[in-house]
Amino acid sequence: MPYVDPNTIHNPATGTVAPAAWGDVIRDDLEFLVDPPAASVFNSAAVSVADNTLTTLNANSELFDNDAMHSTSVNTSRLTAQTAGRYLITARVNFAADITDGRRVIQLRKNGSGGTTVSSHRAVIDGSSQTLVGFILDIMAVTDYWECRVLHTAGAALDCTLQEWSALFITRA
Amino acid sequence: MNEEEIEERWQANVQAVQDAKKAQLEALRGWARVREDAHRTARRRDPRYPVLNAGEQARVDGARETLDLARKAVEEAKIRFKAGEGVPG
Numbered sequence: 001m002p003y004v005d006p007n008t009i010h011n012p013a014t015g016t017v018a019p020a021a022w023g024d025v026i027r028d029d030l031e032f033l034v035d036p037p038a039a040s041v042f043n044s045a046a047v048s049v050a051d052n053t054l055t056t057l058n059a060n061s062e063l064f065d066n067d068a069m070h071s072t073s074v075n076t077s078r079l080t081a082q083t084a085g086r087y088l089i090t091a092r093v094n095f096a097a098d099i100t101d102g103r104r105v106i107q108l109r110k111n112g113s114g115g116t117t118v119s120s121h122r123a124v125i126d127g128s129s130q131t132l133v134g135f136i137l138d139i140m141a142v143t144d145y146w147e148c149r150v151l152h153t154a155g156a157a158l159d160c161t162l163q164e165w166s167a168l169f170i171t172r173a
Numbered sequence: 174m175n176e177e178e179i180e181e182r183w184q185a186n187v188q189a190v191q192d193a194k195k196a197q198l199e200a201l202r203g204w205a206r207v208r209e210d211a212h213r214t215a216r217r218r219d220p221r222y223p224v225l226n227a228g229e230q231a232r233v234d235g236a237r238e239t240l241d242l243a244r245k246a247v248e249e250a251k252i253r254f255k256a257g258e259g260v261p262g
Contacts, residue, residue, distance in 0.1 A: 001197055001247070009205045019212075021205035024240075028201075065255070068190055073257030075183045082190050082251075143187050 001028050002083045003172060037067035037083045040166035046096065046159035054107065054115070054151045057093065057162040069167055077147045079167040081140035086171050090135040091118065091148040092164040097129045102153030106134040109147045123154065131163070139173045186254040193243070193250040200236070200243035207236040 006029065010022040041059035049055045058076040067082045081087065095104045106119040118134025138146070146167065150160050174182070211229035225233065253259075 001194060001201075004198060004201070009202060010209075019205060019208050020237075021201060021208060024204075025201060068251035068254045071183070071186070071255050071257050073255075074179055074186070078183075080187060082187070082194070142191055143184075 001032065002085075003029050003032050035066055037069065037081075037085070037169040038167070039065035039067065039069035039079055040164060041065065041070045041079070042164055043162040046094075046161040048157045049150055049152060049160045050157050051155055052151065052153050054149045055160075056109075056147050056149050057160065057165070059162055059165050063164075067169075075145075078145040079147075079165065080145040081142055081167070083169060084140060084142050085169045085173050087138055087140050088135060088168045088170055089138060089146050090133070090164065090166050090168075091162070092131060092133045093148070093150055094161040094163050095123075095130045095132070095150075095152060096159035096161075097127050098123060098154045098158055099125050099127055100154045100156075101125055102155065103151070104130055104132055105151040106132050107149045107151065108134065108136050109149055110138065111144055112147070115149060123152070137170075140167075141173075182257065182259060185259070186250070186257070190247070190250045190254050193247040197240070197243040197247050200240040204233075204236040204240045208233050 004025050006022055006025050009025045010019050012018055040063040042061050042063065043057060043059050044061045056077045059070065060072060060076060062070060062072065069079050069082060089108060091106055091108060093106050102123045104121050104123055105117055107115045107117050109115040116136060118136055119132040121132060124130045148162060148165050152158050211225050211233050212223065214229060215223040215225050
């Protein structure tokens with residue numbers, strides 16, 4: 001449960017015994033502080049991404065998710081706020097080795113519209129794979145969600161792996 | 174399921190989590206209110222020995238049980254969201 005102002009449950013007065021409900025909400029609030037909403041998910045395999053096509057990456061696996069921010073079966077690309085607040089959203093994507101010049105881009109998109117490029121680099125063309133990291137800070141209302149999209153201009157389809165896709169609650173908004 | 178149905182299910186499951194969380198908060202406030210009322214009544218009845226009678230105690234216990242069920246409902250809603258299951262009822 002998100003933070004609840006204990007005074008909305010019981011307003012303590014000197015000499016009175018605090019009711020159990022007040023103790024419960026203090027405990028819930030402390031639990032929330034030591035274990036705030038956080039999710040880190042990933043895709044366990046690479047996906048083929050067409051040339052010059054913004055592609056949303058799905059995540060089929062979870063490292064952790066303590067607030068049902070991610071579903072492993074429906075809209076698996078999304079990290080959804082079930083608790084309103086300020087969040088740090090981060091993405092780490094690996095682009096497979098390629099020897100063609102071009103761009104490698106990570107774009108984050110909120111609620112299915114627009115998009116913010118958080119990482120854009122020239123391709124490494126020495127035959128090694130390339131990992132890009134991007135992040136964004138956002139004020140999220142409940143049901144707001146973010147997705148991670150990638151784009152490359154390798155000239156042909158290229159394997160991409162969503163290695164880490166996370167949302168971490170920082171403070172309430 | 175087509176894309177629209179998937180989106181509807183996702184929305185319904187997100188909403189179910191939100192509704193369950195609201196119900197949990199209400200249950201917590203309800204428990205506090207019921208307990209406060211019961212103790213106020215007991216104090217009024219006998220300020221020197223303000224003990225809840227069986228009916229008052231049952232109401233407090235019932236409100237606490239409602240809170241426990243509401244907590245459980247939040248966890249179940251989260252599990253349904255993660256699994257992409259339909260919202261019951």
